[in-house]
Amino acid sequence: MGRLARGPEAELFERYAARLRPKIVVAEVAECRGHPLEIRRREAALLLAALPARAVVVALDLGAPAPTSEALALALTAWTDTGRTPCFLIGGAEGLDAAVLARADHILSLGPLTWPHMLVRVMLAEQLFRAQSIASGHPYHRAGRP
Secondary structure, eight states, X not given: OOOOOSSHHHHHHHHHHTTXXXXXXXXXXXXXXXXXXXXXXXXXXXXXXXXXXXXXXXXXXTTSOOOOHHXXXXXXXXXXXXXXXXXXEEOBTTBOOHHHHHHOSEEEOSOSSXXXXXXXXXXXXXXXXXXXXXXXXXXXXXXXXO
């Protein structure tokens, strides 16, 4: 949800996105306004309409379990091995509607802290790069360190 304007968040996102292979595609969906329930409902319709037909839908939700980086690497490899495209959904300020969570093949969190969705985009890009690094045996992750 939302448009990533020029600035530090965009620069960080581009830094990690440029390292990913294959290149990731970002579909930005405009945030809605109004009552929180109505916002979630309208944003859900926009997010679901933006999904490719055969996507592996991964919703990011604060209440979901947070995988380790190694577990995300294994999951990303498994999802990619299906021949379907993993699509990560980041909600707006009101979170994701139940319709989005129901459509999701997987629901995960990047941790229990609340983050602005533009920073979540940066953190997700970094974790996807980290997952690819782990899967390829690259030392970027530095396993065993806290």
